[in-house]
Amino acid sequence: MSHTSVDVHAVRTLTETDPDTLLVDVRTPAEYESARIPGAVNLPLQAVDAHLERIASRTGGRLVIVCQSGARALRFQEKLAGAGAADTAVLTGGMNAWRAAGGPVVEGRRTWALERQVRLVAGGIVLASVLASVWWPPAVWVAGFIGAGLTFAAITDTCAMGMALAKLPYNRPRGVLDIEGSLARVAPRA
Numbered sequence: 001m002s003h004t005s006v007d008v009h010a011v012r013t014l015t016e017t018d019p020d021t022l023l024v025d026v027r028t029p030a031e032y033e034s035a036r037i038p039g040a041v042n043l044p045l046q047a048v049d050a051h052l053e054r055i056a057s058r059t060g061g062r063l064v065i066v067c068q069s070g071a072r073a074l075r076f077q078e079k080l081a082g083a084g085a086a087d088t089a090v091l092t093g094g095m096n097a098w099r100a101a102g103g104p105v106v107e108g109r110r111t112w113a114l115e116r117q118v119r120l121v122a123g124g125i126v127l128a129s130v131l132a133s134v135w136w137p138p139a140v141w142v143a144g145f146i147g148a149g150l151t152f153a154a155i156t157d158t159c160a161m162g163m164a165l166a167k168l169p170y171n172r173p174r175g176v177l178d179i180e181g182s183l184a185r186v187a188p189r190a
Contacts, residue, residue, distance in 0.1 A: 005090045005091075006090070011023075014062070022062070022064070023063075023064050024066065026066065027072065027095070028114055029044060034110055037103065037104070045076055052079055053083060055080065056085035062088070063089070068095050070090055070093055071157055114165060122146050122149075125143070129146075
């Protein structure tokens with residue numbers, strides 16, 4: 001499997017035929033709680049750096065990395081590759097593709113995906129600053145700043161607003177994330 005991307009059909013086949021395959025969902029705990037692939041473990045991208053060496057050195061078996069659309073999963077895969085881990089794949093299109101293909105999903109408490117939250121916050125700030133500029137013209141610069149930030153996020157495939165939103169209590173529900181439990185499944189101790 002090495003460092004690749006795989007489609008929904010390939011992931012379904014792989015999980016059915018190879019019991020050592022593990023699905024690692026790198027979305028926020030709230031996104032994971034909302035809907036996840038059966039058997040996937042949650043290891044949010046923002047928590048990976050603290051445990052990267054453990055994950056990379058003790059990965060026992062194949063990892064298929066999942067996020068909402070594929071971007072965060074690719075970042076996780078790059079981090080693992082940089083730390084020396086092999087035999088990883090990213091689910092092409094993430095949960096969006098999985099759902100579109102009719103893959104089985106464990107449903108939970110409905111929350112908004114992080115990308116949707118970014119669109120709401122960015123759009124709301126732009127709208128408010130444009131409206132405020134009617135009374136105070138310099139407020140339009142806030143809209144320009146958000147536009148520049150979104151452009152930078154697209155070019156670099158990072159999102160400072162998304163990283164900030166991921167830290168909010170809404171995206172970190174209590175009792176959902178068990179980092180040690182996830183790490184035990186992803187990187188069992190020798």
